[in-house]
Amino acid sequence: MIEVRGLGVSLGGRPVLREVGVTVAAGSWLAVIGPNGAGKSTLLKAMIGLLPHEGSVLVGGGEVRRMKPRERARLIAYAPQNPVLPADMTVADYAILGRTPYIPYLARESAHDREVTRSVLSRLDLTEFSERPLGHLSGGERQRVVLARALTQQAPVLLLDEPTTALDLGHQQQVLELVDRLRLDDTLTVVTTLHDLSLAGQYADTLLLLSQGHAAASGPPQNVLTKPLLTRHFDAHVQVTPDDYGRPVIHLIRPGE
């Protein structure tokens, strides 16, 4: 579904990503991991076409940067790490923004757009919040609302930049479970950046480890979340143990113990 080849991005003359390549099968989940400043968010922004880049990003067989904005938005939905949530806007008004790529330039939302929004809100248990302003939501609710906007886009590809930032343990799990359920129900292809490595290992089919702008490793979680790789690229003392299902779990170990 997604094929990234030889991707390079420079910001302000400084190379941030170099020669990154990765393939994501339709309906699968790719988690992009890496230390701070490795270029994770930049990779997502380049994939949606927000940043000028070298190399190519193919989604559904088409080159992203050659797509018209509306065409691209019907194919890829994107939620940034810190989405702008205008405090006065209601949940329903925010969610329906996801219909933007389906509404002609100077036209207004159709009954169908409103119906899609209603059903997405009900799927995410947000119906009772419909008329509530975004400024009055908790962190977990906000994240669900951002997902709702992405889902009303009805795009087969979902790019989520750190969807669990600022959420407590339980809400992190709930959001990722929700994403996984939606992925399976709608055969969505999901790409997330995740700073929590154990969560990344639990939910993703494939991991891409970025380090200093290049792809240091990629593959199934057990091949990427290894002690040597994590020690080297995160400069961390860790222990990796498999959970009951064989997925790697990362523990931080104090140096010297």
Add this chain to the structure above:
Amino acid sequence: MRRTWWAVGVAVLVLLGCMTAGLLVGAAGLAPGSVLSALLDRLPFVSLDSGLLPVEQGVLFELRVPRVLLAALVGGLLAIAGAGYQGVFRNPLADPYLLGAAAGAGLTVTLVIVVVGDSGVVPVAAFVGAVGGVFLAYALGSSAGRGGGTATLVLAGVAVTSFLTAIQTFVQQLKVEELQRVYSWILGDVGGGWPQLLMIAPYALVSVMVMLAHGRLLDVLAVGDDEATSLGLRARRVRFFVLLAASLATASAVAVSGLIAFVGIVVPHVVRRLAGWSYRIVLPLSLLGGAAFLVVADLVARTVLAPAELPIGVVTAFVGAPFFVLVLRLTKRVDA
């Protein structure tokens, strides 16, 4: 949606009320009943004898009617332009003069008054100056800013404003005896009559239509450029069209009324407090609310010290500021 129509309906009634008051009251002391009859007499299929003398008819139809219409048009244009600028810049302090329209018009008008000495071309000069100021700021901001962000554009507007104001001050100092005329132009006046009204009507119509058509897109822009772009919106194009229309509206208003302050920044905020955040409602209500506000301000300006007149710019701030504080207090809310 139903709420929108309700709000627009109420605003139209308020505006009509204000305009009627503006028509009935004036320095000439025409009897309100006669004025009403004379106005109704002009409607098709209505024939009434107002009892007004021809001179009084002249006062009503050549002075008062165009004056009220011009006040309404200028107020509406400034307010909707302010709302448009605030939407484009996502900045509550944005006003129609942000990008150099006021300074540009101030300079060209000063030049015309000081150098040419002919008041007849002042409106044209003001229009050209306002458009030129915005164009300069836009060109400067676009060439200096990367990625089409708005911050550089605002700074360019500040730079252009300072620069043009400096030249204007210098020119003005060269001929201090014209200071009074320049100053009274700056403070604003809506007594230009039918010719000025007709002069700006086409620009006003086009700019208002374009802005009203962009309400939904400004709402999308509220989530920021990156996200709006990811939603398939060409953020730069939307911004360009709205800026173009808002600047045209501002230039039209400035051309016939001088630099009336306060309307463009405050009316959209009052509307937001009363009717919500969406530009689909903020834009039309700003148009109607700004019109009503300036009609009332002009009514105050020409009656309080009658037969003398206060500059309308003084009244907008004097009446507007306390009103704004009142609205802020009555609609208290937690700032995000």
